[in-house]
Amino acid sequence: MSQFSSDFKEKIISALSDGKKLTLKEICKTLQIKDRVKKKELRKVIKLLLGEGEIFRDNRGRYTKIGEDFVLGTIEFTRRGNxxxxxxxxGKEVAIFVENSAGAIHGDKVLVEITGKWRHLPLGRIVKIVERTRDKIVGVFQLKRSFGFVIPDDSKIIYDFYVPIEKIDGAKPGQKVIAKITRWPSRGRNPEAEIVSVLGDIKDPKTDIPSIMAKYGLDENFPEDVMKEIKRLPETVNEDEMKDRKDFRNTLVFTIDGENAKDFDDAVSIKKISKDKFLLSVHIADVSHYVQEGSAIDREAFHRGTSVYLLDKVVPMLPFKLSNNLCSLVEGKDRLTFTVQMVIDREGNTVDYEISPSVIRSKKRLTYTLVNQYFSGDESAKKKLGKRICSSLNRMLELSEILREYRRRRGAILDIEGGEVDIIIDEKGRTVDILPRRRGPAEVLIEEFMIKANETVAEVFHNAGLPFVYRVHEEPDPEFLIQLKEYVEALGLKVKFPKQIHPGVLQQLLEAVKDHPLRSSVEKLLVRSMKRAIYSALNVGHFGLASFAYTHFTSPIRRYPDLVVHRLLKLYLSQGGRFTPKQIEFYSQHLPRIAEHCSKRERLADEAEWDLLAMKKVEYISRYMGKVFNAVITNVTRFGLFVEIPEKLISGLIHISTLNDYFIYDEKKNILIGERSGKVFKIGDLIKAKVVNANKISGEIDFELVEEKENAVEKN
Known part of the structure; x- marks a missing residue:
C-alpha cells in the first residue's frame, strides 16, 4: 500500500469515529476529495478496510467504524449444529448460541455484537449478515404430499430447505441434488431453494465425488479469462527462457513420486564431494515464470489456494497445460526450475548453500514402489534402474538417514503415520478394499530432502528480516496434552510430560507405543492435541518439526503459498538480497491476507478429502452389515465405546444403551463398569464388534458388542 493510501486509511477511520455513518459521497465531501483518481484510490482503501473488518457497510450504503464491542468475521457452526x-x-473468536445466529448459514460473513462471556470466550449475537458465501447447497431430496425439501449433506448447515412442488425439476425421493437458494432463513421460517441438478441415487458410488465437490464449492473447470491466458503460453521451453539460468540438463536428475502421480514439481540429484560431505540439489518447478502476479491465472490460483485430491480425481489449482505439462518435471523434457544446492556434513548440518534459477532435464521418472523394491534388495528393480541411478539412490538413502537422525537429535516428531489409508475402487467407483498406508525408505527420503530445502529457503528470509510466508506450527495447548497423558496412562504406559513441553517428548511417546495395537489411536490423538499447522507472515517456528524457520517452497504446482515464496525468492535474488522500502511496505500489508486465505483453503481441501474417505469407509462396511470383526477400544465415554477395526482403520461407536448391563462411567480412570456383572471396559481392550448401522452422509458407523460365546468373526 502506498503512503497515499495509508493516509487515506487513517482519515477514513477518523471520519467514521464517534459512531458516524457516512455514504461514499459523504466521505468524499468530509475529506474534500474531488479528483477522480483520488476517488478511485479512496474506493480501494474502503474495500480494504471492509475486508480487514475495520469498517462495515449497512443496508442503506452507509459506512461506519466497527467499535470495540463488535466483531466482523466468518461464522462456523459445530458438526452437531448446536x-x-x-x-x-x-484471530478473535466469539461464541454464538444458535438462537442468536439471526438466520446465518455456516460460512457467512457476519457482524457480531459482544453481549457477555461463555466459558473462556466472548459471547455474542449476530446483528448483520454482511455477506452470504454460498448460493447453492447439496443434499438429499425428500418429498411430502405438496412440497419437497432438501436435507443438506453438511451437518453444519442447521436448516432444511423447502422446495416448492413446481421447482423439483424431476428429482425423486432419496436422490442427491444440488439446489439453488432462493430465499434465506428468517425467524420461524425455513429457507427456500429450487433443484438445479440431480446427481443420482444416494447409494450410487458415482454420486460421491460430485456431491463432495458441490458441498465444498470445488470446480475442476476454469473461467474463460484463465483459459484465454493459458492458450497464449508456449507449448515447450525455448532457448531464450533458459538464459541466465544454472544448467543441470547434463546432471543425473530424477523424480520420485507415487505410482499414480500426474504432476511432478520436485526432482533431486546428489553428489558426494568429499568423505564427509554431500552436495544435495533439490530442483523445484518454476511456476512463477508462467503465472504472472495479478494475471487471471494468478487470481484463480489464489482463489483455489490448493489442489484438492479426491481419490482418483484431482481438482487442480492450475490448468492442465501448466500442472501436467509446462511446469511438470517430466522425463526427458527441458524444464525451468528453482534449485536449492546444499552442502551437508555427516552430522546433518548445512555448511553451505546456493539458490538459483535453473533448467533441468529429468533423466528418469521413478516411483516410490520401485525405489522401495530396490532398497529391499530386489534384483529386478536394480536392473530396471541401472547402475548410475542405483549409485545415486544409495547416496541419497545414506544422506536421508543422516538428516533424519539430525532431526531426531533436535527433537522433531518423526514417526506419525497419520492413520492414512488407500481406498481401492473399481471402475464403477465402488470401494473394493481399504489398506493402511505405509511409508517406506523412498517416501522418507523425499520427505527429508524437501524439509531441508524448505528450511534453507525460510532461514534466508528469517535472517534477512524481510516479509515472507512461513509455515508455522504453535505449541500444543496444555489441556490437550493432559488428555493425551491420561489416554496413554490408560494404556498402562508411563511417560513423563515436563512443564515445558517440547516435540522430543512426544517423539519418545510414539516410540513407546511403536508395537502397541492402539498406536494409530495414539497418533490420531497426538495430532488432535497439537494445533493445526498454518501459513503466517509472522514466524513463530514449527513445533512438530522442531524448526525455528520453515516454509512451503517445494510444491508450487499444487499450493499457492509455494508460488508466492518463489516470487519473493526471485525478487530477493535479483535485487542482491534486499527489498526496497516500497516493496517491504507492500508485502507487509498483503502477505498476512494471503497466508490467512491459503490456510482456510487448505482446511477446506482437507475437510473435503476427509468427508470422502468417511463416505467410502461407510460404503465398504455397509457390505458387512451384521458381520462380526475383531476390534479395539480406542476411547471410553459416558455414552459408550469408540472402537476401531485395526486392519482397515474403520472406527465407530458402541452405544452404552446396547450393552447388556447398566454401566457406570468412572471419569478419573476413563472406564465403564457394569453394575451387576462388574465387567470393565477400558482403552486398549480387544473385543468383537458387530456392524449394525452405517450412515453414508454423516460418515458414522454403529457397532454392537458381541459376547465371547458368539465366535463367528469376519476375517479381515
Missing amino acids: MAFVSSEN
Missing part, C-alpha cells in the same frame, strides 16, 4: 463460533481475520 453452537456456532465467529472468527475474525485478526
Whole structure:
C-alpha cells in the first residue's frame, strides 16, 4: 500500500469515529476529495478496510467504524449444529448460541455484537449478515404430499430447505441434488431453494465425488479469462527462457513420486564431494515464470489456494497445460526450475548453500514402489534402474538417514503415520478394499530432502528480516496434552510430560507405543492435541518439526503459498538480497491476507478429502452389515465405546444403551463398569464388534458388542 493510501486509511477511520455513518459521497465531501483518481484510490482503501473488518457497510450504503464491542468475521457452526463460533481475520473468536445466529448459514460473513462471556470466550449475537458465501447447497431430496425439501449433506448447515412442488425439476425421493437458494432463513421460517441438478441415487458410488465437490464449492473447470491466458503460453521451453539460468540438463536428475502421480514439481540429484560431505540439489518447478502476479491465472490460483485430491480425481489449482505439462518435471523434457544446492556434513548440518534459477532435464521418472523394491534388495528393480541411478539412490538413502537422525537429535516428531489409508475402487467407483498406508525408505527420503530445502529457503528470509510466508506450527495447548497423558496412562504406559513441553517428548511417546495395537489411536490423538499447522507472515517456528524457520517452497504446482515464496525468492535474488522500502511496505500489508486465505483453503481441501474417505469407509462396511470383526477400544465415554477395526482403520461407536448391563462411567480412570456383572471396559481392550448401522452422509458407523460365546468373526 502506498503512503497515499495509508493516509487515506487513517482519515477514513477518523471520519467514521464517534459512531458516524457516512455514504461514499459523504466521505468524499468530509475529506474534500474531488479528483477522480483520488476517488478511485479512496474506493480501494474502503474495500480494504471492509475486508480487514475495520469498517462495515449497512443496508442503506452507509459506512461506519466497527467499535470495540463488535466483531466482523466468518461464522462456523459445530458438526452437531448446536453452537456456532465467529472468527475474525485478526484471530478473535466469539461464541454464538444458535438462537442468536439471526438466520446465518455456516460460512457467512457476519457482524457480531459482544453481549457477555461463555466459558473462556466472548459471547455474542449476530446483528448483520454482511455477506452470504454460498448460493447453492447439496443434499438429499425428500418429498411430502405438496412440497419437497432438501436435507443438506453438511451437518453444519442447521436448516432444511423447502422446495416448492413446481421447482423439483424431476428429482425423486432419496436422490442427491444440488439446489439453488432462493430465499434465506428468517425467524420461524425455513429457507427456500429450487433443484438445479440431480446427481443420482444416494447409494450410487458415482454420486460421491460430485456431491463432495458441490458441498465444498470445488470446480475442476476454469473461467474463460484463465483459459484465454493459458492458450497464449508456449507449448515447450525455448532457448531464450533458459538464459541466465544454472544448467543441470547434463546432471543425473530424477523424480520420485507415487505410482499414480500426474504432476511432478520436485526432482533431486546428489553428489558426494568429499568423505564427509554431500552436495544435495533439490530442483523445484518454476511456476512463477508462467503465472504472472495479478494475471487471471494468478487470481484463480489464489482463489483455489490448493489442489484438492479426491481419490482418483484431482481438482487442480492450475490448468492442465501448466500442472501436467509446462511446469511438470517430466522425463526427458527441458524444464525451468528453482534449485536449492546444499552442502551437508555427516552430522546433518548445512555448511553451505546456493539458490538459483535453473533448467533441468529429468533423466528418469521413478516411483516410490520401485525405489522401495530396490532398497529391499530386489534384483529386478536394480536392473530396471541401472547402475548410475542405483549409485545415486544409495547416496541419497545414506544422506536421508543422516538428516533424519539430525532431526531426531533436535527433537522433531518423526514417526506419525497419520492413520492414512488407500481406498481401492473399481471402475464403477465402488470401494473394493481399504489398506493402511505405509511409508517406506523412498517416501522418507523425499520427505527429508524437501524439509531441508524448505528450511534453507525460510532461514534466508528469517535472517534477512524481510516479509515472507512461513509455515508455522504453535505449541500444543496444555489441556490437550493432559488428555493425551491420561489416554496413554490408560494404556498402562508411563511417560513423563515436563512443564515445558517440547516435540522430543512426544517423539519418545510414539516410540513407546511403536508395537502397541492402539498406536494409530495414539497418533490420531497426538495430532488432535497439537494445533493445526498454518501459513503466517509472522514466524513463530514449527513445533512438530522442531524448526525455528520453515516454509512451503517445494510444491508450487499444487499450493499457492509455494508460488508466492518463489516470487519473493526471485525478487530477493535479483535485487542482491534486499527489498526496497516500497516493496517491504507492500508485502507487509498483503502477505498476512494471503497466508490467512491459503490456510482456510487448505482446511477446506482437507475437510473435503476427509468427508470422502468417511463416505467410502461407510460404503465398504455397509457390505458387512451384521458381520462380526475383531476390534479395539480406542476411547471410553459416558455414552459408550469408540472402537476401531485395526486392519482397515474403520472406527465407530458402541452405544452404552446396547450393552447388556447398566454401566457406570468412572471419569478419573476413563472406564465403564457394569453394575451387576462388574465387567470393565477400558482403552486398549480387544473385543468383537458387530456392524449394525452405517450412515453414508454423516460418515458414522454403529457397532454392537458381541459376547465371547458368539465366535463367528469376519476375517479381515
